[in-house]
Amino acid sequence: MVRFTLIAITDSRTEKEDISGNAVEKEIKNAGNEVSDRYIVKNNIEQIRKTVLQSKGDIIITMGGTGVSSRDITPEALKPILEKELFGFGELFRKLSYEDIGTSTIMSRSFAGTLKGKALFCLPGSTKACVLATREIILTECEHMLRELRK
Secondary structure, three states: OOEEEEEEEOOOOOOOOOHHHHHHHHHHHHOOOEEEEEEEEOOOHHHHHHHHHHOOOOEEEEEOOOOOOOOOOHHHHHHHHOOEEOHHHHHHHHHHHHHHHHHHHHHOOOEEEEEOOEEEEEEOOOHHHHHHHHHHHHHHHHHHHHHHHOO
16 A cells, blocks of 8 residues: 655645546545645645655645646746656656647646655646556556565
């Protein structure tokens, strides 16, 4: 069983309105894993970093803040603290998204990386995109990735 942390990065949603987080949590639990902690964080670089660094999960998934609007700051908050960036995640995610939403996938700045023996996946806020990434990529590779990180 893998422990996950879910972090919604938003200025407009509450826990009750976190539809993407609920959908991702359902996917994780249906796969036999656990959500150890879950947060709602404002679009604030310091808050985002602090929340990620205090997370208890082996896999951390953020949802939101990866687009191109002025409020989207997740990459700016988290890329500087990564140990290694996993470029293949963003490439594969955008390929899968393209099959669903077409060329608007170029506006996605979703990415993944490693941090203190954990894997970090930064997803858009869209529920459909979060479920796609979780089901098709993250859950498929999470155990393998954690084995590699622990070597």
